[in-house]
Amino acid sequence: xxxxxxxxxxxxxxxxxxxxxxxxxxxxxxxxxxxxxxxxxxxxxxxxxxxxxxxxxxxxxxxxxxxxxxxxxxxxxxxxxxxxxxxxxxxxxxxxxxxxxxxxxxxxxxxxxxxxxxxxxxxxxxxxxxxxxxxxxxxxxxxxxxxxxxxxxxxxxxxxxxxxxxxxxxxxxxxxxxxxxxxxxxxxxxxxxxxxxxxxxxxxxxxxxxxxxxxxxxxxxxxxxxxxxxxxxxxxxxxxxxxxxxxxxxxxxxxxxxxxxxxxxxxxxxxxxxxxxxxxxxxxxxxxxxxxxxxxxxxxxxxxxxxxxxxxxxxxxxxxxxxxxxxxxxxxxxxxxxxxxxxxxxxxxxxxxx
Numbered sequence: 001x002x003x004x005x006x007x008x009x010x011x012x013x014x015x016x017x018x019x020x021x022x023x024x025x026x027x028x029x030x031x032x033x034x035x036x037x038x039x040x041x042x043x044x045x046x047x048x049x050x051x052x053x054x055x056x057x058x059x060x061x062x063x064x065x066x067x068x069x070x071x072x073x074x075x076x077x078x079x080x081x082x083x084x085x086x087x088x089x090x091x092x093x094x095x096x097x098x099x100x101x102x103x104x105x106x107x108x109x110x111x112x113x114x115x116x117x118x119x120x121x122x123x124x125x126x127x128x129x130x131x132x133x134x135x136x137x138x139x140x141x142x143x144x145x146x147x148x149x150x151x152x153x154x155x156x157x158x159x160x161x162x163x164x165x166x167x168x169x170x171x172x173x174x175x176x177x178x179x180x181x182x183x184x185x186x187x188x189x190x191x192x193x194x195x196x197x198x199x200x201x202x203x204x205x206x207x208x209x210x211x212x213x214x215x216x217x218x219x220x221x222x223x224x225x226x227x228x229x230x231x232x233x234x235x236x237x238x239x240x241x242x243x244x245x246x247x248x249x250x251x252x253x254x255x256x257x258x259x260x261x262x263x264x265x266x267x268x269x270x271x272x273x274x275x276x277x278x279x280x281x282x283x284x285x286x287x288x289x290x291x292x293x294x295x296x297x298x299x300x301x302x303x304x305x306x307x308x309x310x311x312x313x314x315x316x317x318x319x320x321x322x323x324x325x326x327x328x329x330x331x332x333x334x335x336x337x338x339x340x341x342x343x344x345x346x347x348x349x350x351x352x353x354x
Contacts, residue, residue: 042243044240045239046240048236048239048240049237049240049296049300052232052233052234052236052297052300053233053300055229055236056229056233056304058229059225059227059229059233060087060091060304061084062222062225062229063132063226064084064087066223067124068082068083069219069222070127070131071083071111071121071124073209073212073215074117074123074208076111076115076117076120076121078111085311085315086106086107086110088307088311088312089107089311090103090104090107091103091305092305092308092311092312093105095308096305104128108121108125111125119204123208123209124208126205127176127205127208127209127216128219130169130172131219132223132226133165133169134166134170134220134223135221135222135223135224135225136256137162137165137166138166139228139252139256140158140162140166140256141162141163143253144158144159144253145159147249155250155285158253158257161257162253162256162257165257175206176202176206177206177209177210178206179206182199182202186200186203231251231252231256233297234251234255234258235248235251237293237297237300241289241296242293245287245293246282246285246287250287254281254282254290257277257281258274258278258281258294261273274294275294275295276291277294278290278294279294
C-alpha cells in the first residue's frame with residue numbers, strides 16, 4: 001500500500017479533524033434532539049438573535065481596532081482600513097483553518113511583506129493574541145472574585161480554572177517583557193527547537209513593546225470590553241431560543257472558558273467540541289441548554305464569517321499570495337543556529353536577551 005504523499009497529509013489531517021468535529025456535533029445534536037424539537041416548536045426570537053449578533057459583531061470590530069493600535073504603537077505605517085480588511089480576512093481563516101489562530105498567520109504574512117521591520121510586524125500579531133486571551137480571563141476572574149461568596153463549589157472550580165489561565169497567560173507575557181526570566185529559559189531549552197522558537201518570538205514581542213506598556217495596558221482593557229460584548233451576545237442569543245437562561249454572573253464565568261475551547265485545532269471554530277464543553281460547564285450551573293446555545297452562537301459566528309468572506313473575495317488576488325506565504329510567516333522570526341543573537345533576512349538583529 002502506497003503511503004500518502006507529503007503534500008496530501010495536511011489535507012488528510014484536515015479531513016480527519018473535520019470528521020471528528022462533525023461527529024461530536026452530531027453527538028451533541030442527538031443527545032439534545034428533544035430539546036431542539038422544543039426550541040423549533042416555540043420558534044426562536046429572531047429579533048433577539050439579531051441583537052445578540054450585533055453585540056458579537058461589535059466585539060469583532062473592537063478587536064480589529066485593538067490590533068490597529070498595537071501596530072501603530074510600533075510606528076509602522078498602517079491604516080484603520082487595513083486593520084479592518086485584514087481583520088475580516090483573519091476572521092474567515094480563523095473559522096476555516098483548524099484552531100483559532102489560522103488567520104493570525106495571514107495577518108502576519110501581510111504585515112511582514114508590506115513592512116520593513118518584519119519582526120516587529122509579526123510581534124503585533126503575537127501580542128494581540130495574548131492580550132485577547134488575557135482580557136478574556138481577567139474578566140472571568142474579576143466577576144468570580146466578586147461573586148465568590150454566593151456561588152456553589154462547582155462554580156468555584158470554574159473560577160479557579162479562570163484564575164489558572166490568567167496566571168498562565170500573565171506568566172507567558174512576563175517572560176516576554178522581563179529579560180531575567182527569558183535568558184535562563186532560553187539557555188536551558190535551546191535544544192528544544194519548537195520551544196526555543198516560541199521563546200524567541202516572545203523575546204521579539206517583548207523588545208518591541210516594552211516601551212509602549214501604556215498601549216499594552218489600554219488594549220488589555222479593550223480586550224476585556226470585547227469579551228463583555230461576547231458574553232452579552234452569548235446570553236442574549238441563548239435567551240432567543242430559551243425562555244429562561246442563567247444569570248449574567250454565571251455567563252461571565254462560563255462563557256470565556258467555552259470560547260477558549262474554540263482554539264482547539266478543529267475546523268469551523270472547534271465545531272462539536274465547543275458544544276460539548278459548553279454543555280458540561282453550564283450543567284455545573286444547573287442549566288441544560290449550554291450545547292444548543294453554543295450551536296446558536298456558532299451560527300452568529302458563521303454569519304460574521306460570511307461578511308468576512310465577501311471582504312476576502314473583494315481582495316482575493318492579494319490575499320491568495322498571502323495564504324501561500326502564511327506557513328512561512330512565523331519562520332521569519334525563527335531563531336538561527338548561530339547562538340543567542342538572531343538576524344532576520346533584512347539584517348535586523350534581535351538579541352536573545354532583548
